Amino acid sequence: MIDVQDREIIEALQSGLPLVPAPYAAVAKTLGMDEDALLNRLAELKSRGVIRRIAAAPNHYKLGMTANGMTVWDVDDSQIAELGTQIGALPFVTHCYERPRVLPDWPYNLFAMVHGSDRDEVEEKCAEITAILGDACRAKDILYSTRILKKTGLRLKTKG
Amino acid sequence: MTVDVTDRAILNRMQDDLPLTAHPFASVAQELGINEDELLSRLARMKEQRIITRFGPFFDAAAMGGAFCLCAMAVPSDEFETVLTKVNAHAEVAHNYERTHRLNMWFVLATETPEGIEAAADAIERETGIEVLRFPKLQEFFIGFRVAA
Numbered sequence: 001m002i003d004v005q006d007r008e009i010i011e012a013l014q015s016g017l018p019l020v021p022a023p024y025a026a027v028a029k030t031l032g033m034d035e036d037a038l039l040n041r042l043a044e045l046k047s048r049g050v051i052r053r054i055a056a057a058p059n060h061y062k063l064g065m066t067a068n069g070m071t072v073w074d075v076d077d078s079q080i081a082e083l084g085t086q087i088g089a090l091p092f093v094t095h096c097y098e099r100p101r102v103l104p105d106w107p108y109n110l111f112a113m114v115h116g117s118d119r120d121e122v123e124e125k126c127a128e129i130t131a132i133l134g135d136a137c138r139a140k141d142i143l144y145s146t147r148i149l150k151k152t153g154l155r156l157k158t159k160g
Numbered sequence: 161m162t163v164d165v166t167d168r169a170i171l172n173r174m175q176d177d178l179p180l181t182a183h184p185f186a187s188v189a190q191e192l193g194i195n196e197d198e199l200l201s202r203l204a205r206m207k208e209q210r211i212i213t214r215f216g217p218f219f220d221a222a223a224m225g226g227a228f229c230l231c232a233m234a235v236p237s238d239e240f241e242t243v244l245t246k247v248n249a250h251a252e253v254a255h256n257y258e259r260t261h262r263l264n265m266w267f268v269l270a271t272e273t274p275e276g277i278e279a280a281a282d283a284i285e286r287e288t289g290i291e292v293l294r295f296p297k298l299q300e301f302f303i304g305f306r307v308a309a
Contacts, residue, residue, distance in 0.1 A: 001224070001225045002224045002225070010217075010219060010224075013216055013217050014216075014217075014219070015216070016214055016215050016216035017178075017215060017216040017217065019185075019200050019203050019204050019207070019215065020200070021183055021185060021186065021196060021200070022182055022183060023184065023185075024180075024182065024184075025182065035182060039180055039181070039182070042180055042217075043180055046180070048223060049220055049223040050219060050220060050223045050224050051217045051218065051219060051220075052217075052218045052219070052220050053176070053177040053178075053217075053218055054177055054178040054180070054184075054216060054217045054218075055174060055175050055176060055177055055178060055215070055218065056171065056174035056175055056203075056212045056214070056215045057212065057213045057214040057215070057218075058171055058175065058211065058212055058213070059210055059211055059212070059213050062163075062209070062210060062211045063163065063171070063211065068257075070259060070266070080299075081299065084299060084301040085301050087301065088300075088301025089301075096300070096301035097230075097297040097298070097299065097300050097301065098297070098298040098299035098301070099230065099295040099296065099297055099298060100295060100296065100298060102293050102294075102295070105263075105293070106232075106263070106293065106295075109298075111230075111295075141261070143259040143260055143261045143263075143266070144259060144260045145257040145258065145259050145266075146258045146259065146260060147257070147258040148255070148256075148257060149244055149247075149248065149255075149256035149257060149258055149265070149267070150248045150253055150254075150255055150256040150267070151213050151214070151254075151255040151256075152214075152254060152255065
């Protein structure tokens with residue numbers, strides 16, 4: 001859970017950290033806080049997992065990673081924990097989750113995001129996943145992203 | 161728009177955690193063998209050019225008592241832009257991608273309470289008349305943040 005001050009800090013930072021030599025001092029000033037107090041709060045939010053990391057989100061498309069495949073798999077439930085761990089450990093898989101099936105439309109329960117410079121590269125990587133899953137996989141699909149429609153990250157409502 | 165070797169080194173480093181110190185860019189610049197001014201100006205340029213979509217803390221809504229949920233909709237092509245405007249108008253929609261499938265709009269809802277997910281998804285269904293399929297994560301196997309630039 002987060003308190004009022006955490007919330008103010010999160011609101012101040014959700015659009016990003018200023019690109020200046022002393023970014024935390026700049027943010028602390030807007031919040032009427034002391035820089036050290038802000039750094040301590042941020043360290044605490046990190047230790048609690050509220051902040052996962054402070055980092056850049058790159059635009060894969062602009063980096064030439066133009067093929068982004070959400071690969072989806074229908075994997076035997078009794079083997080998903082073990083196989084999901086193996087798929088998640090592959091160097092080219094950036095996110096890997098078990099999610100519920102929505103039958104009959106959606107039989108897939110394992111989602112693995114695969115990026116590549118083109119669709120052929122994504123498909124080559126997919127073949128590696130297919131080999132690992134073997135008979136435990138009954139069906140699969142690849143959903144390529146064709147457009148980023150929004151990318152803002154978490155936004156708290158400004159009030160209430 | 162070009163991304164040179166130094167930009168790539170910066171992108172690779174900046175996808176990892178920035179130190180929580182008074183002058184974090186100075187220490188990263190030192191690691192990379194460039195000066196702080198150059199690091200900051202390159203970061204500002206890459207943000208301006210949208211090579212970096214965002215720079216700052218990544219929050220975990222679940223750790224704040226909230227929730228994330230991947231959602232999908234099958235939007236008819238002639239309604240796509242209208243539906244998109246309605247969906248994106250919700251502050252809870254953190255990101256949204258068009259994908260090659262009958263389910264062609266995939267977005268993540270991030271809300272401050274678990275109930276917020278259902279409320280936002282239901283509101284989108286009401287406003288658009290299109291079913292919002294919900295795929296909350298049951299298990300996370302790994303998050304490898306990095307893409308080699």
